[in-house]
Structure formats: C-alpha cells, structure tokens
Amino acid sequence: MKQKFGRGYWMLLASVTVSSLGDGIRLIAMPLLAYSLTGNAVDISFIMVIAALPGLVLGPLVGVLVDRFDRRLILIAANLARAVLVLVFAAVILADAAEMWQVYAMTAALSIAELFAESATFTMVSASVPVERLEKANSRLFSARMLTQQVIGSPVAGVLFGVAMSAPFLAEGGLFLVAAVVTLFIPAGKRRLPRADAEGREDAEAARAPMTEQMREGIRIIRRTPMLSTILLSDALLNFWMLISTALMVVYAKGELGVTDTQFALMFTVAAVGSVLGGLFLPPLVRRVGVRWTMALALVVTGASRLALGLTSDPWLAIATFFTGGASYFIWDIAIASYQQRVTPNHLQGRVHATTGSFLYGAAVVAALTGGLASELIGVRAVFVIGAVAILLLSVYWVVLARRGAASVEEDAQEPNDAVSVS
Structure with missing residues (x-):
C-alpha cells in the first residue's frame, strides 16, 4: 500500500502556497511601481538582473547554510525577513518617499531571503515524503506555486495597485507573516547520527571544514x-x-x-x-x-x-x-x-x-x-x-x-x- 503524505508535507505545502501568493503579487506590483517612478525601459528591465544576481553570487553559500542548520527554522526566518522588508517598503511608499534605488535594494534583499526559502523547501520535500512519491509531492507543490503566482497573484496585484500603490506590498507582507506561522506547525526533523560521507569523512568533521x-x-x-x-x-x-x-x-x-x-x-x-x-x-x-x-x-x-x-x-x-x-x-x-x-x-x-x-x-x-x-x-x-x-x-x-x-x-x-x- 502506498504511504500517505504526512503532516509535515501538508504544512510545508500550505506555507509555500501562501508565500507564493505574496511572490505573485510582488511580481506584478514591483514593475508597476517602477514604471510609476520612471518610464525608462532600461531601468525597469534592470530589476530582472538584480533579482538574479544574489542567486548567482550567494547560491552556494546559502546551500551550505541550509545543509548545516535547521531547515524549518531557516524557512521561518526567511518568511519573517521577507515580511519585515516588504512592510517597511510599504511604509516608505505610503510616505511618498519611494525611489528607484529603493526598488533595486528591495529586489536584491527579497531575492536573498527567497534563496534561503527555496533551498530549505527543496530539502524539506524529500525529508517529508516517501522517495517513490517525490514526483507527486513536487507536482502538487509546483502546481500550487504556479496557481498562486500567475493565476491568482497577478489579478490581485492589479486590483490592489489600483486602490493604492502600497496596498499590494501590505498584502504581501501579511501573507509572508502567515506563511511563517504555518511553518511553525511543521514537525521538527530528527537529528541525524554521524555518518561517513562519500569520501569517508564523518559529518561532524565535514561540518568543521572551511x-x-x-x-x-x-x-x-x-x-x-x-x-x-x-x-x-x-x-x-x-x-x-x-x-x-x-x-x-x-x-x-x-x-x-x-x-x-x-x-x-x-x-x-x-x-x-x-x-x-x-x-x-x-x-x-x-x-x-x-x-x-x-x-x-x-x-x-x-x-x-x-x-x-x-x-x-x-x-x-x-x-x-x-x-x-x-x-x-x-x-x-x-x-x-x-x-x-x-x-x-x-x-x-x-x-x-x-x-x-x-x-x-x-x-x-x-x-x-x-x-x-x-x-x-x-x-x-x-x-x-x-x-x-x-x-x-x-x-x-x-x-x-x-x-x-x-x-x-x-x-x-x-x-x-x-x-x-x-x-
């Protein structure tokens, strides 16, 4: 009989779904805000470059940290960091003090936090489900992310931006807070016993490596x-x-x-x-x-x-x-x-x-x-x-x-x- 997905997976799926809705809102709201600040196409397209640079430069370092520390706590911290960043940014917009350099800085900071969230989620999936059900588990996770980001997030962002430029970011910050709370309900993983890796070293020794x-x-x-x-x-x-x-x-x-x-x-x-x-x-x-x-x-x-x-x-x-x-x-x-x-x-x-x-x-x-x-x-x-x-x-x-x-x-x-x- 096939093994069922446990509570850890369903809570992870719920957390990712909520945070992905926030991401979907920002993917539309940030370019709209940038366009309202500058009509320059080059300035706006530069957002894509800035969003990719943290992953290019910091990706391997983030991966090591995710492997060495509690993935659940990392995911909670990443969602909390994103919530604080976005809510502060919303306050700046409310004060009518937003500038393009702040858009770039916010894009970079959120991209770094997202690196931690994505890497932690990737590792937690395989630790939460039987190996033979990985495709089904990932299918649900990816589908939830797709629906919330591209189907739901886009029109919601458009409506909220029409109400106020700060509204999408206030909503996004709230969603990240909810995602952090949901992640608290993921059962804590058991500590692994020291084991030899592919090169014969113990985990404890490998963890002390530079x-x-x-x-x-x-x-x-x-x-x-x-x-x-x-x-x-x-x-x-x-x-x-x-x-x-x-x-x-x-x-x-x-x-x-x-x-x-x-x-x-x-x-x-x-x-x-x-x-x-x-x-x-x-x-x-x-x-x-x-x-x-x-x-x-x-x-x-x-x-x-x-x-x-x-x-x-x-x-x-x-x-x-x-x-x-x-x-x-x-x-x-x-x-x-x-x-x-x-x-x-x-x-x-x-x-x-x-x-x-x-x-x-x-x-x-x-x-x-x-x-x-x-x-x-x-x-x-x-x-x-x-x-x-x-x-x-x-x-x-x-x-x-x-x-x-x-x-x-x-x-x-x-x-x-x-x-x-x-x-």
Missing part, C-alpha cells in the same frame, strides 16, 4: 554524478532561451502577432492551466516511461511549441502553443527536481540545489543582458526560432541518452538518498 570547501562539495557531487551534470547544463541552456523569449514576449506578441491586450493576458493564463495539467500528468508518465524518457519528451514538446510560436502569425495558434509549452516545461522542472532529490543525500541537497541554481541565475543574467541586443541585430522572430531550434537539438541529445539506457523510477530510487522523515 566554508569554501563545503561550497565546493556541491560542485563535486554534481561532477561525480553524470546525470546531475547533464541536467545542470541542459537546464541552464533551456532557461537561457526561455527567459530571452519571455523578456521579448510583449514585443513579439504585439509587433509580430498583433495580439490584443486580452489575448496577451490569455497566453499566460493558458500557460498556467497547461502547467497544472502537466503536473497532474507527470507521475503516471514517469511510472510508464521512466525519468529520462519523461525529460526527453518534455524537451521535445517544449522545443516544438516554441518553434510553432516562432513561425506562426496566427494569434490563436500562438496561444495554443502556450498551453503545450507550459505543460511540457512544467513537467521538465518537476522531473529534474525530483531526480535531484532522489539521487542526492538529504544532508547535501541544499548545496547541490543552490549550486545548480547559481548556474540558472547566471543564465538569467546573460539572457536579460543579451535578449534586447539579439532582437535588434536579427529581429525578434529570429530569436524565437533560433531558441526553439536550440531546444530541439537539446531534446535530440536527451532522446539519445534515454535510448542508451532509460532508467525507471524504481532503478533511480536505488540511488543514495538519506532522507529522514519529519512527518
């Missing part, structure tokens, strides 16, 4: 696990092209496709619906074809959807590609997260997750800095087509990889993972 040595350990784990290395490089490439297209989407949709404002909003709603359905479809897909084939198929559909988007001139066909692309991209994200959790010992998951994330944040910074230039040189449509071709070539590699030796979920589950239940 911080730089502990940060390098995340890189060594990825290098020692070929599949993790492949996932890291593939995800960085995929994110680069997806983020470039996201940054240029409004220009492409309005200029090349001629979509209306309603159709443009519908694109992202359809993508969110596709993502949620893709998350529901993932667990049975993994059981049927295995992890590697799931990843390969997700890349094939993502690349094909982006290519169709880059070649079409029909707004409604473009909207349809958002559904299929949203589903496949979501499946990829959940599949790789579950695989990383399954094959990485739980006490090292923070630094592996953060090290992987630093590469993705690097891809985001490069995408933010080069997307506009590329569109000026070769045109927006060409950027979409080239990106789609790059993703399709990547999917061919994954199909070859899957054909050489596709592993089933049961085979992958035999990889080391010392998750300790907290449920």
Whole structure:
C-alpha cells in the first residue's frame, strides 16, 4: 500500500502556497511601481538582473547554510525577513518617499531571503515524503506555486495597485507573516547520527571544514554524478532561451502577432492551466516511461511549441502553443527536481540545489543582458526560432541518452538518498 503524505508535507505545502501568493503579487506590483517612478525601459528591465544576481553570487553559500542548520527554522526566518522588508517598503511608499534605488535594494534583499526559502523547501520535500512519491509531492507543490503566482497573484496585484500603490506590498507582507506561522506547525526533523560521507569523512568533521570547501562539495557531487551534470547544463541552456523569449514576449506578441491586450493576458493564463495539467500528468508518465524518457519528451514538446510560436502569425495558434509549452516545461522542472532529490543525500541537497541554481541565475543574467541586443541585430522572430531550434537539438541529445539506457523510477530510487522523515 502506498504511504500517505504526512503532516509535515501538508504544512510545508500550505506555507509555500501562501508565500507564493505574496511572490505573485510582488511580481506584478514591483514593475508597476517602477514604471510609476520612471518610464525608462532600461531601468525597469534592470530589476530582472538584480533579482538574479544574489542567486548567482550567494547560491552556494546559502546551500551550505541550509545543509548545516535547521531547515524549518531557516524557512521561518526567511518568511519573517521577507515580511519585515516588504512592510517597511510599504511604509516608505505610503510616505511618498519611494525611489528607484529603493526598488533595486528591495529586489536584491527579497531575492536573498527567497534563496534561503527555496533551498530549505527543496530539502524539506524529500525529508517529508516517501522517495517513490517525490514526483507527486513536487507536482502538487509546483502546481500550487504556479496557481498562486500567475493565476491568482497577478489579478490581485492589479486590483490592489489600483486602490493604492502600497496596498499590494501590505498584502504581501501579511501573507509572508502567515506563511511563517504555518511553518511553525511543521514537525521538527530528527537529528541525524554521524555518518561517513562519500569520501569517508564523518559529518561532524565535514561540518568543521572551511566554508569554501563545503561550497565546493556541491560542485563535486554534481561532477561525480553524470546525470546531475547533464541536467545542470541542459537546464541552464533551456532557461537561457526561455527567459530571452519571455523578456521579448510583449514585443513579439504585439509587433509580430498583433495580439490584443486580452489575448496577451490569455497566453499566460493558458500557460498556467497547461502547467497544472502537466503536473497532474507527470507521475503516471514517469511510472510508464521512466525519468529520462519523461525529460526527453518534455524537451521535445517544449522545443516544438516554441518553434510553432516562432513561425506562426496566427494569434490563436500562438496561444495554443502556450498551453503545450507550459505543460511540457512544467513537467521538465518537476522531473529534474525530483531526480535531484532522489539521487542526492538529504544532508547535501541544499548545496547541490543552490549550486545548480547559481548556474540558472547566471543564465538569467546573460539572457536579460543579451535578449534586447539579439532582437535588434536579427529581429525578434529570429530569436524565437533560433531558441526553439536550440531546444530541439537539446531534446535530440536527451532522446539519445534515454535510448542508451532509460532508467525507471524504481532503478533511480536505488540511488543514495538519506532522507529522514519529519512527518
């Protein structure tokens, strides 16, 4: 009989759902506030760069701290820090004293707090559920985050911003406070007994190693696990092209496709619906074809959807590609997260997750800095087509990889993972 999810997982899911709603409100409110302060597109686009830099620079350090301290307390502290930051910022807006440098500072500070929250959540999932149910657990978590951020958060932010510029941030601060309280109800994890790691050292000795040595350990784990290395490089490439297209989407949709404002909003709603359905479809897909084939198929559909988007001139066909692309991209994200959790010992998951994330944040910074230039040189449509071709070539590699030796979920589950239940 399948093991049920325990209270630890459900409380974690509730905490992430509430905090994600706050994130979703800010994702819309912050650019709106920036636009009200300056109409300069470069100034506004710089927010994306600043949001990515902390993950690029501090990711490995955050991962080590998450591995060495109580993840539950870290998540509580991260939510409390975000609540205080946002509420203070709301007070600044109420005082009509907001300036662009404060927007940048707030973006950086919240990104750092979010690093801790994301890394802690990643490690707590695998410590809260049976290893064979990771896909289902992550599917629910990712779907809740998607719905609250993109489906609910966006319109709520628009309504609140219409009431007062400070209103979205007041609501966001309150939501982070609620998330911190909910996290208190997650049962505390049991302390692990000292054990030898892959290099024969005891945990206690490893914990006393210099911080730089502990940060390098995340890189060594990825290098020692070929599949993790492949996932890291593939995800960085995929994110680069997806983020470039996201940054240029409004220009492409309005200029090349001629979509209306309603159709443009519908694109992202359809993508969110596709993502949620893709998350529901993932667990049975993994059981049927295995992890590697799931990843390969997700890349094939993502690349094909982006290519169709880059070649079409029909707004409604473009909207349809958002559904299929949203589903496949979501499946990829959940599949790789579950695989990383399954094959990485739980006490090292923070630094592996953060090290992987630093590469993705690097891809985001490069995408933010080069997307506009590329569109000026070769045109927006060409950027979409080239990106789609790059993703399709990547999917061919994954199909070859899957054909050489596709592993089933049961085979992958035999990889080391010392998750300790907290449920």
